[in-house]
Amino acid sequence: xxxxxxxxxxxxxxxxxxxxxxxxxxxxxxxxxxxxxxxxxxxxxxxxxxxxxxxxxxxxxxxxxxxxxxxxxxxxxxxxxxxxxxxxxxxxxxxxxxxxxxxxxxxxxxxxxxxxxxxxxxxxxxxxxxxxxxxxxxxxxxxxxxxxxxxxxxxxxxxxxxxxxxxxxxxxxxxxxxxxxxxxxxxxxxxxxxxxxxxxxxxxxxxxxxxxxxxxxxxxxxxxxxxxxxxxxxxxxxxxxxxxxxxxxxxxxxxxxxxxxxxxxxxxxxxxxxxxxxxxxxxxxxxxxxxxxxxxxxxxxxxxxxxxxxxxxxxxxxxxxxxxxxxxxxxxxxxxxxxxxxxxxxxxxxxxxxxxxxxxxxxxxxxxxxxxxxxxxxxxxxxxxxxxxxxxxxxxxxxxxxxxxxxxxxxxxxxxxxxxxxxxxxxxxxxxxxxxxxxxxxxxxxxxxxxxxxxxxxxxxxxxxxxxxxxxxxxxxxxxxxxxxxxxxxxxxxxxxxxxxxxxxxxxxxxxxxxxxxxxxxxxxxxxxxxxxxxxxxxxxxxxxxxxxxxxxxxxxxxxxxxxxxxxxxxxxxxxxxxxxxxxxxx
Amino acid sequence: xxxxxxxxxxxxxxxxxxxxxxxxxxxxxxxxxxxxxxxxxxxxxxxxxxxxxxxxxxxxxxxxxxxxxxxxxxxxxxxxxxxxxxxxxxxxxxxxxxxxxxxxxxxxxxxxxxxxxxxxxxxxxxxxxxxxxxxxxxxxxxxxxxxxxxxxxxxxxxxxxxxxxxxxxxxxxxxxxxxxxxxxxxxxxxxxxxxxxxxxxxxxxxxxxxxxxxxxxxxxxxxxxxxxxxxxxxxxxxxxxxxxxxxxxxxxxxxxxxxxxxxxxxxxxxxxxxxxxxxxxxxxxxxxxxxxxxxxxxxxxxxxxxxxxxxxxxxxxxxxxxxxxxxxxxxxxxxxx
Numbered sequence: 001x002x003x004x005x006x007x008x009x010x011x012x013x014x015x016x017x018x019x020x021x022x023x024x025x026x027x028x029x030x031x032x033x034x035x036x037x038x039x040x041x042x043x044x045x046x047x048x049x050x051x052x053x054x055x056x057x058x059x060x061x062x063x064x065x066x067x068x069x070x071x072x073x074x075x076x077x078x079x080x081x082x083x084x085x086x087x088x089x090x091x092x093x094x095x096x097x098x099x100x101x102x103x104x105x106x107x108x109x110x111x112x113x114x115x116x117x118x119x120x121x122x123x124x125x126x127x128x129x130x131x132x133x134x135x136x137x138x139x140x141x142x143x144x145x146x147x148x149x150x151x152x153x154x155x156x157x158x159x160x161x162x163x164x165x166x167x168x169x170x171x172x173x174x175x176x177x178x179x180x181x182x183x184x185x186x187x188x189x190x191x192x193x194x195x196x197x198x199x200x201x202x203x204x205x206x207x208x209x210x211x212x213x214x215x216x217x218x219x220x221x222x223x224x225x226x227x228x229x230x231x232x233x234x235x236x237x238x239x240x241x242x243x244x245x246x247x248x249x250x251x252x253x254x255x256x257x258x259x260x261x262x263x264x265x266x267x268x269x270x271x272x273x274x275x276x277x278x279x280x281x282x283x284x285x286x287x288x289x290x291x292x293x294x295x296x297x298x299x300x301x302x303x304x305x306x307x308x309x310x311x312x313x314x315x316x317x318x319x320x321x322x323x324x325x326x327x328x329x330x331x332x333x334x335x336x337x338x339x340x341x342x343x344x345x346x347x348x349x350x351x352x353x354x355x356x357x358x359x360x361x362x363x364x365x366x367x368x369x370x371x372x373x374x375x376x377x378x379x380x381x382x383x384x385x386x387x388x389x390x391x392x393x394x395x396x397x398x399x400x401x402x403x404x405x406x407x408x409x410x411x412x413x414x415x416x417x418x419x420x421x422x423x424x425x426x427x428x429x430x431x432x433x434x435x436x437x438x439x440x441x442x443x444x445x446x447x448x449x450x451x452x453x454x455x456x457x458x459x460x461x462x463x464x465x466x467x468x469x470x471x472x473x474x475x476x477x478x479x480x481x482x483x484x485x486x487x488x489x490x491x492x493x494x495x496x497x498x499x500x501x502x503x504x505x506x507x508x509x510x511x512x513x514x515x516x517x518x519x520x521x522x523x524x525x526x527x528x529x530x531x532x533x534x535x536x537x538x539x540x541x542x543x544x545x546x547x548x549x550x551x552x553x554x555x556x557x558x559x560x561x562x563x564x565x566x567x568x569x570x571x572x573x574x575x576x577x578x579x580x581x582x583x584x585x586x587x
Numbered sequence: 588x589x590x591x592x593x594x595x596x597x598x599x600x601x602x603x604x605x606x607x608x609x610x611x612x613x614x615x616x617x618x619x620x621x622x623x624x625x626x627x628x629x630x631x632x633x634x635x636x637x638x639x640x641x642x643x644x645x646x647x648x649x650x651x652x653x654x655x656x657x658x659x660x661x662x663x664x665x666x667x668x669x670x671x672x673x674x675x676x677x678x679x680x681x682x683x684x685x686x687x688x689x690x691x692x693x694x695x696x697x698x699x700x701x702x703x704x705x706x707x708x709x710x711x712x713x714x715x716x717x718x719x720x721x722x723x724x725x726x727x728x729x730x731x732x733x734x735x736x737x738x739x740x741x742x743x744x745x746x747x748x749x750x751x752x753x754x755x756x757x758x759x760x761x762x763x764x765x766x767x768x769x770x771x772x773x774x775x776x777x778x779x780x781x782x783x784x785x786x787x788x789x790x791x792x793x794x795x796x797x798x799x800x801x802x803x804x805x806x807x808x809x810x811x812x813x814x815x816x817x818x819x820x821x822x823x824x825x826x827x828x829x830x831x832x833x834x835x836x837x838x839x840x841x842x843x844x845x846x847x848x849x850x851x852x853x854x855x856x857x858x859x860x861x862x863x864x865x866x867x868x869x870x871x872x873x874x875x876x877x878x879x880x881x882x883x884x885x886x887x888x889x890x891x892x893x894x895x896x897x898x899x900x901x902x903x904x905x906x907x908x909x910x911x912x913x914x915x916x917x918x919x920x921x922x923x924x
Contacts, residue, residue: 067775070882070885070886071886158675158676159633159637159641160644160675161674161675161676163633163637181675181676183675183676183677184675230676231676232675232676232677233674233675233676233677233679234677234679234693236693252692252694252699253692253699253874253879254874282775282872284872284874284878284882285774285872286758286774286869286870286871286872288758289758289761289774289775289870289871289872292761292766293766293774296762296766296767298766298773311758457630457631457887458627458630461630462627503638505638505639506639507637507639
């Protein structure tokens, strides 16, 4: 390259970097787009949306714009298993009970929605009765009865047709043996599971007692579905609204729009404000562009609710004006490494402890993106937002304690260390970084790890979640993570600590915890109807898991959310650890 | 001419059949060789809560237990006569041409493709016009003014254009022009041409320019090289010696000869673009075929990937056919027999 063209090139480069710095400073405008000042300036601070309602307002009107970088499983309330979807579904559907629209821990409490009150239990927690409010209507004006709720619950249990939802009702309701599904065996009497003595009353009968049934009643599966409008898999093309909004346009993979449902009566609904005139939800929006649009005020909400992308993260944390618009909630999700207790020498608790002592806990936090985007260093399996959580302090959380690890190894009878295999999901860079951090840290205490990556899609079905594969291949450590279905001990722990959920055929999320004492405590919880006592028992289980060193927790997950410009009633709900989508409004 | 076209059309159909076989093998045969079972295929279409029994039932229902040729035959026959899928509650129809049925999204692939073609078409046509005109004009001028500041500046910018990836230029230009200055449309904007042509062009302006910038650069450099070569040929000297107007010399004799290779890559580029400008569409959140392919790959939705691959292949094959026919027009030395 000769001198002159080198100069031209340098000029082009300078122009480009000017453009870049322009983009760095372009989003620092924090005033609401229309200049109104409904919010006190003092509220504009980092994490202000965690414990207080930001921009509280009852002003109606406007279009609330939401977007998401992919698409989620389904808008059919009986066919969805995403937290964002369970949060959003409440603008068009009403379940028997739902989470109170309030910031922080208050948001984890249940409020009656379709029902007049929370569930009334009898028969020692095996029977649960709800009474519907009067005057409820679907979007076409037909009245909502308890039979529509019953039908909705039964249809959501057909996992051949509606594959995505949870299986709590399948596992707990006392259904007759000859009932297959509402589609295949529509004439089988199902009163042994759900009774509807009149149009206002619905009674659930469980196989065994469960004191926390209200959490089941809050599942989207109890959102009523009119039987004559049910089109099976096609119902997702237009779920019939029972909430204040109904679908106007449904274009899978592109966009959804919702407009007001004129048959929703505010008199029947003490918890919803129903402020915007409509909702515009764009799907498949470029993730980085989505962040930029929220920062500039062109969009209100990133539906995924998991935080900004790495590109925007530096910008948000580095700019005080933008950081003041950010909230950094801790989700009910833990990223951890299972220490497989039936693969030698990890069948000895001291060897398992050596792994935890030797691990570089800061390195593991960094593997997940550090303090803000990754999360706080976890000292237990159960995240802090779960009832019954107490801070455990059994192991140091520094960069690895070689002395203690060596002492534990000696106690285990392996003073020179041992070799084992660590599994991770090959296409997840954060899990790969976790495995590499662990490999380096444990090498210092003499534990040699061989890292093996497996495909995400089949990680639990065929590899780490399949007991005989794990044993045959001598996998001692397997990194994974778990998020709560709802924020209580049962919603978080039941699938990952109960040894009786483990199936030989694979697909297990409980990889390492096989402990009779824990199983006994879980049985005790099921019959306990006192919430505080139940919570305390879950806390004890968490302690036992750590004492026995069944898992090495990395982080309790966090994400950086940015509060929208020009939206009202913005706060992080403790139910989903993202912005509450129920009562957002437009300024 | 007619026999040539017929011959080429038969070739094109054969090509598409081969492409369909190769794509089918990549998704349905290669994983089996690597040890995947019918249940593994089926588990993709099941939720988190599916148990082994449920997955086995689904594998049987979706026909993953059948021999490979039967599965391929079913796919092909779907294209011509349509198919039906039992979803448990209802039987869903996938009318011909059934380029697959997405078991994840519970809908046939073909209507999706048809729905998205206008977006991709709009993006590709607009961008290609800009880059062809811009690139060729810049190239010709650079060649005629070889060594001047214009030539060097144009070629440097061209180099930058080829080097900068669109997911970078796209995001940066959106931040500057759409969110900063507010003169262009935000990401994801699209209005059908027939609804409002002005808004259609306004919404697509930024993606067009960003995409065109990338290709125009290559065309400018190619045109410049071609022009420099032809302009030093003997027949150009002869034309000038005859006293022909300089503009006629450049356009009729110089450019026409230099255009042949340009036309070849233009045809292929356009064909590829019609199959989906993957990066541009996902950067600007445009709901075209490229974006569809990305979403399908991310969600592991094989029938969608199959469908979009076939449409993309169709466009490339068609484009190269048209290019071959255009050769005869541009270059008199080519005669089709």
